[in-house]
Amino acid sequence: MEHHHTNDEKINYGQLIINGIFKENTIFRLVISLCPAIAVTSNVRNGFLLGVAVVFVQVMVNSTVSLLRNFIHPRIRIPIFMLVISGWVTVVDMLMAAFARGAYKEIGLYIQIIVAFASILARAEVFASKNRIIPSFFDGLGSSLGFLVALVTISFFRELLGKGSLCGISILDAKPMLIMILPAGGFLVTGLLMGFFNWIDMRFYGGKGAGGAG
Amino acid sequence: MDSEFTKLFELFIAASVINNFVFTRFLGLCIFFGVSKKMETAIGMSITFTAVMVVSAALSWLVFNYIMIPLEITFLKIVIFIGIVAAFVQASDTVMRKVSPGLYYKLGVYLALISTNCIIIAVPLINAGEKYNFIESLTFGVGSGIGFALALIIMASIREKLELADVPRPFRGMPIAWVTTALIALAFTGFSGLITL
Numbered sequence: 001m002e003h004h005h006t007n008d009e010k011i012n013y014g015q016l017i018i019n020g021i022f023k024e025n026t027i028f029r030l031v032i033s034l035c036p037a038i039a040v041t042s043n044v045r046n047g048f049l050l051g052v053a054v055v056f057v058q059v060m061v062n063s064t065v066s067l068l069r070n071f072i073h074p075r076i077r078i079p080i081f082m083l084v085i086s087g088w089v090t091v092v093d094m095l096m097a098a099f100a101r102g103a104y105k106e107i108g109l110y111i112q113i114i115v116a117f118a119s120i121l122a123r124a125e126v127f128a129s130k131n132r133i134i135p136s137f138f139d140g141l142g143s144s145l146g147f148l149v150a151l152v153t154i155s156f157f158r159e160l161l162g163k164g165s166l167c168g169i170s171i172l173d174a175k176p177m178l179i180m181i182l183p184a185g186g187f188l189v190t191g192l193l194m195g196f197f198n199w200i201d202m203r204f205y206g207g208k209g210a211g212g213a214g
Numbered sequence: 215m216d217s218e219f220t221k222l223f224e225l226f227i228a229a230s231v232i233n234n235f236v237f238t239r240f241l242g243l244c245i246f247f248g249v250s251k252k253m254e255t256a257i258g259m260s261i262t263f264t265a266v267m268v269v270s271a272a273l274s275w276l277v278f279n280y281i282m283i284p285l286e287i288t289f290l291k292i293v294i295f296i297g298i299v300a301a302f303v304q305a306s307d308t309v310m311r312k313v314s315p316g317l318y319y320k321l322g323v324y325l326a327l328i329s330t331n332c333i334i335i336a337v338p339l340i341n342a343g344e345k346y347n348f349i350e351s352l353t354f355g356v357g358s359g360i361g362f363a364l365a366l367i368i369m370a371s372i373r374e375k376l377e378l379a380d381v382p383r384p385f386r387g388m389p390i391a392w393v394t395t396a397l398i399a400l401a402f403t404g405f406s407g408l409i410t411l
Contacts, residue, residue, distance in 0.1 A: 034243035035332045082300060086293040093292065112339055115292050116332045118244060183238050184400040191385075191392025199384035 013138040020142030026119045027150035027190070028197040038186030040107045040151070044166055047155030049103050051148030053092045053111055055141065058120050060088045062128040062140030069129050081124045082115075089115045119143060150193075157189050222353050229357030232408055235333050236365035237399040242333035246366060247391055256370035257363075258317045264359030266306055267337055270299045271355030274338035275348055288342070295338045303334075333362060368398060 020026075027034060040046040064084050065072075072080050093111050096104045104111070114120070123143050128136040159165060162180030164172035179185045235241045249259045274295050282288050311318045337358055341351040372394055381390050 034247070035241050038243075039240040079297075079300065082296055083293065086296050090289065090292050094289070109336065109339065109343075112292050113241070113332045113336060115296055116335045179400070182400070182403055183240065184396045184403065186240065187392050187396035187399055191389045191396060194392060195382075195385040195389035198389060202384060 013135075016135070016138050017142035017145060020139075020144070020146040021149050022146070024143065025146040025150055025197065026143060027147065027154075028194050034190075035110070035113065038154075038183065038190060039110050041155035041158055041186055041189075042162065042181045043159045044152065044155045046103055046107050047151040048148070049096070049100060050107055050110060051144075051151040053096065054114055054117070054120075054147050055144040057085065057088045057092055057114055058123060058144035058147075059137060059140040060091075061085050061120055061124055062136040063133055064088070065124045065128040066131060066133045066136035072129070077125070077129065078121075081121055081129075085120055085124070086115045119147065153193060154186070154189050157193075158185055161185075222349065225350060225353050226357040226360075227408070229354050230361035230364065231402070232405045234361045234365060234402055234405075235336075235358050236362060237395075237402040238406075239336075241336050242362060244332075246362075246369065246395075247388065250366055250369040250391070251373055253367070253370045253374060256366045260359075260363030260366050262306065262310065263333075263362055264356070266299075266303060267334055267359040267362075268352060268355040270302050270334055271337050271341060271351050272348075273302060274298050275341055275346075275351040278338070278342050279348075291339065291342055292335075295342075296335055299334050299338070333358065365398075369395065372398075 040050045061081075061084055065081060068080075068084075089112065092114070093108070096111055097108070123140060127139045131139070156166070158180045160172065161177050162182075162185060164170060164176045177185075180189070233239055236243065236246050245259065245263075249255045277294060277298060278288070278291065282291065282294065287294075337355055341354060346354060369391075373391060376390065376394065385393070
């Protein structure tokens with residue numbers, strides 16, 4: 001991490017959020033927590049719901065970890081973080097099962113799998129365990145909003161091209177491209193968008209391209 | 215007996231090829247893209263992965279059916295399964311470090327990440343959700359492991375060639391790997407409908 005903020009340093013919250021959405025976008029730039037990027041993005045509603053679930057979990061985990069940071073022994077911090085994460089995921093899982101029954105049937109498994117997201121553990125470890133609650137809250141918001149944006153973007157293209165509709169409302173009157181809602185379409189759209197984000201980075205920010213660990 | 219065996223075989227094929235974890239269920243992608251650059255690491259990872267998957271499926275089945283159901287704490291399954299998996303991964307990490315330091319050096323990062331891997335936690339969750347019995351859970355674990363190994367090895371062999379290809383600069387590395395995966399996934403859709411469970 002380039003920006004190591006200490007507790008007294010003034011932190012620009014807006015910058016934290018913008019950073020999370022563009023420069024350190026979880027999916028397109030860091031290339032982690034990918035599984036749901038394709039699994040739930042065959043329509044916008046599911047993509048958005050999972051994104052919201054992740055935002056909730058990330059923010060709550062960051063806040064909890066930050067509150068407890070002085071009581072967690074460094075040796076056992078990872079298991080404690082995992083416990084906190086799985087606790088909040090259970091909360092979201094039960095809320096979804098109660099209030100969004102239809103969507104839960106399709107994306108329930110992926111909601112439960114939020115527990116295994118590297119990005120959530122990473123933010124807890126890198127940021128929340130060293131900072132006070134307010135900055136941690138915004139850091140969580142930023143990094144998970146990037147995730148939400150990525151999911152909505154991918155599902156936007158997939159639903160538009162694959163079904164000719166958005167959020168279930170039909171808007172294109174052409175014959176849809178079936179491949180887009182097939183699993184293959186998810187990989188394709190994500191790959192192309194990733195290339196596009198790299199291109200933006202190279203063209204406008206003078207980056208080296210090569211986003212992510214690859 | 216015979217029909218039971220057929221059922222297990224169908225389950226195995228379904229888990230490994232038809233509902234391949236990578237290409238149709240989209241799980242374990244971080245590891246899939248992370249270690250598929252070289253054949254050697256891909257093979258090492260597949261072996262570790264399958265072993266961890268089968269054992270954690272067995273362990274969590276036992277805990278789920280003999281501890282969690284009698285105590286009526288099935289709503290805690292996410293917390294408990296991740297605990298079981300993390301503990302077992304830690305153990306296999308230690309064993310691998312002693313037995314094969316070379317491989318450990320290469321896969322160390324991903325072994326540490328394996329406990330935060332979707333497939334490993336998904337297998338017990340699906341087993342619990344589908345109410346498989348013990349043998350079925352094991353078969354499902356083996357099938358998923360083999361399916362993942364298959365995906366990893368196909369991908370690694372393609373990416374070794376891809377290193378030499380002239381790819382447009384923004385697409386180098388990850389993006390082209392994704393587009394390639396899309397093509398493989400398209401091929402795998404051909405398996406759907408092979409067996410209807």
